[in-house]
Amino acid sequence: MADHPLVAVEHLERAYGSFRALRDVSFELAQGDVLGFLGPNGAGKSTTMRIITGNLAPTAGSVRINGVDLLADPLSAKARLGFLPEDPPLYRELTVNDYLRYCARLNGVRGSRLAEAVREARQRCGLKQMGERLIGNLSRGFQQRVGIAQAIVHRPEVVVLDEPTIGLDPIQVREIRELIRELGRQHGVILSTHILPEVQAVCNRVQIIHEGRLVLSERLDALNERMARTSLRLSLARPVEKTQLSAVKGVQRVEELGEGEFRVHHEPGGEPAEALAQRAVQEGWGLRALVPEERSLEQMFVDLTLKGEAA
Known part of the structure; x- marks a missing residue:
C-alpha cells in the first residue's frame, strides 16, 4: 500500500466573483475507504466533485491523486481516477463491449491489456452476459452498471460516484450498493449522494459540507457510537x-x-x-x-x- 493517501485535498477554495462556493476544504481518502459525501443543494458538494475529477479549477488549494498533483500533471492524475457522473456518458447505439473498449482506449489501455480490462470490468459489474447487447436496449439498472464499468475499466485507484442509485428500483439499488461495497475493497471510493441510508449501508466514512465548509468528517463507526x-x-x-x-x-x-x-x-x-x-x-x-x-x-x-x- 502507498505511504500517501489516494486522495489528498488541501485548503480548497473556489470563488465565483464575490461568492465563495468552497472555503478551506481539506480531507484525505485511503485505500479501502468508501467516503459518503453529503450536503444540501448549493452547499458546495458538486463543486468539490468537479474539482477532484479535474473538470473545474480551484481558486486556491491543491488536489493530489495517489501522490500526483492534479493541477501540475492533470493527465497523469486523471489516469488514476474513475468517474461516474449523475448522468452516465453512455452511447446508446453501441454494444457494451464496444463502449467499454472505447472508454478503455480513452484511458490509455492498449494492446493485449484491452480485452482483459473490458472482460474484468464486465465481470465485476455483473455484465458478464451483456457484452454484445446494445446499451439502449438495457434496463436503467444495467445502464448504471455500464456507467460504473466505464469508471473502473482502466483499473483506477480512485473511483468517484455521483448519485449512482438515482432512478433505480429497490432491487437495482441493492445490487448497485453491493457493487459499491465490492469496489471499496480494492479502491478508494467517494460516493456523492442525497440518500442518507445509502451512506449508512455502504460507507465507512462520512463527510457533510454546508455553505462551502466541511462541518463533519468522521468514521461511521465512531459517529454511530457518538449518536447512540x-x-x-x-x-x-x-x-x-x-x-x-x-x-x-x-x-x-x-x-x-x-x-x-x-x-x-x-x-x-x-x-x-x-x-x-x-x-x-x-x-x-x-x-x-x-x-x-x-x-x-x-x-x-x-x-x-x-x-x-x-x-
Whole structure:
C-alpha cells in the first residue's frame, strides 16, 4: 500500500466573483475507504466533485491523486481516477463491449491489456452476459452498471460516484450498493449522494459540507457510537423550569419541546435517567415518560445544515 493517501485535498477554495462556493476544504481518502459525501443543494458538494475529477479549477488549494498533483500533471492524475457522473456518458447505439473498449482506449489501455480490462470490468459489474447487447436496449439498472464499468475499466485507484442509485428500483439499488461495497475493497471510493441510508449501508466514512465548509468528517463507526443514546425524551405532568432539569447530575443541556415535553442531552454512556426519575418523584413533577433517544444521521444532518449546531 502507498505511504500517501489516494486522495489528498488541501485548503480548497473556489470563488465565483464575490461568492465563495468552497472555503478551506481539506480531507484525505485511503485505500479501502468508501467516503459518503453529503450536503444540501448549493452547499458546495458538486463543486468539490468537479474539482477532484479535474473538470473545474480551484481558486486556491491543491488536489493530489495517489501522490500526483492534479493541477501540475492533470493527465497523469486523471489516469488514476474513475468517474461516474449523475448522468452516465453512455452511447446508446453501441454494444457494451464496444463502449467499454472505447472508454478503455480513452484511458490509455492498449494492446493485449484491452480485452482483459473490458472482460474484468464486465465481470465485476455483473455484465458478464451483456457484452454484445446494445446499451439502449438495457434496463436503467444495467445502464448504471455500464456507467460504473466505464469508471473502473482502466483499473483506477480512485473511483468517484455521483448519485449512482438515482432512478433505480429497490432491487437495482441493492445490487448497485453491493457493487459499491465490492469496489471499496480494492479502491478508494467517494460516493456523492442525497440518500442518507445509502451512506449508512455502504460507507465507512462520512463527510457533510454546508455553505462551502466541511462541518463533519468522521468514521461511521465512531459517529454511530457518538449518536447512540445521547438524549432522553422526558414528559412531565406539571410545569418545571429548564434550570431545575439542568441541575440534575449528568445533564448537559435541556430543550423545551412544549406541553410538558423536554429533550435532555447528556454525554454518551452517562445517561442520567435514574437521577431524573428520582428527582421527579421527590419534587412531585408528575413523571409521565422517560425514554432514551438515539440521534440519527438524518437528525445530525439537519442540525448541522439547518440549525447550524456543532458536530
